[in-house]
Amino acid sequence: MPIEQRVISSSKIGAKNAQPAAGLKPAEEPPAKGKGKRVKLLVLGAVLLVVLGAAAAYLGGVFDRGAAAEPSAPPPPTPGEVLAVEPVSLNLAGGHYLRIGLGLQLTTDVHEAPDPSKAVDVAIALFSGRSMEEVSDPATRDALKAQLAEQLVEVYEGEVMDVYLTNFVTQ
Known part of the structure; x- marks a missing residue:
C-alpha cells in the first residue's frame, strides 16, 4: 500500500515567501519570465x-x-554622306609644308551640305607651324586627327561626326 504524504503549512498556497516543510526541497520554478523576454x-x-x-x-x-x-544620353548619330574638302597646303616649321585633304563624315540629320571653309580654318589652326617630324609621326598624326575631329564636331554643331584624311603629303 502506498504511503500518502501531506505537507501542512501556515502560508497560503501560491504565496511567494512560503517556507517548505522540514525535510522537503522546494519545487524548482521554471525561469519563464527571463526566457519569455528573450524570445x-x-x-x-x-x-x-x-x-x-x-x-x-x-x-x-x-x-x-x-x-x-532622367533623360539618357542621346544615341550616337547615324553616318550620312561624306563631304570631300579640296586639299590645301599648310606651312610647317623649318620651311616645310603639308598638303592635307579632308573628308567630313556628315550625319543623316544634315539636309544641306555645310560650308567646308570652317573645316579648312580649323585644320590650318591645328597643323600650321608644327614640325615635319611631328606631323609625320603616326602616333602624333592620329592624335592630331582625333583633336581635329573633336573641334569639327563642335564647330559644325553635331552635323559632322568624324573626319578622314584623304590627302596627307609633307615636303
Whole structure:
C-alpha cells in the first residue's frame, strides 16, 4: 500500500515567501519570465529587420525609377554622306609644308551640305607651324586627327561626326 504524504503549512498556497516543510526541497520554478523576454526581443528584432529590409527595397526601387526617368544620353548619330574638302597646303616649321585633304563624315540629320571653309580654318589652326617630324609621326598624326575631329564636331554643331584624311603629303 502506498504511503500518502501531506505537507501542512501556515502560508497560503501560491504565496511567494512560503517556507517548505522540514525535510522537503522546494519545487524548482521554471525561469519563464527571463526566457519569455528573450524570445519576445528576438521576435521583435526579426520583425524589425524584415520591415527595414522591405523599406530599403522599396526606397531603392523608387530611387532606381527616378534615375531611369532622367533623360539618357542621346544615341550616337547615324553616318550620312561624306563631304570631300579640296586639299590645301599648310606651312610647317623649318620651311616645310603639308598638303592635307579632308573628308567630313556628315550625319543623316544634315539636309544641306555645310560650308567646308570652317573645316579648312580649323585644320590650318591645328597643323600650321608644327614640325615635319611631328606631323609625320603616326602616333602624333592620329592624335592630331582625333583633336581635329573633336573641334569639327563642335564647330559644325553635331552635323559632322568624324573626319578622314584623304590627302596627307609633307615636303
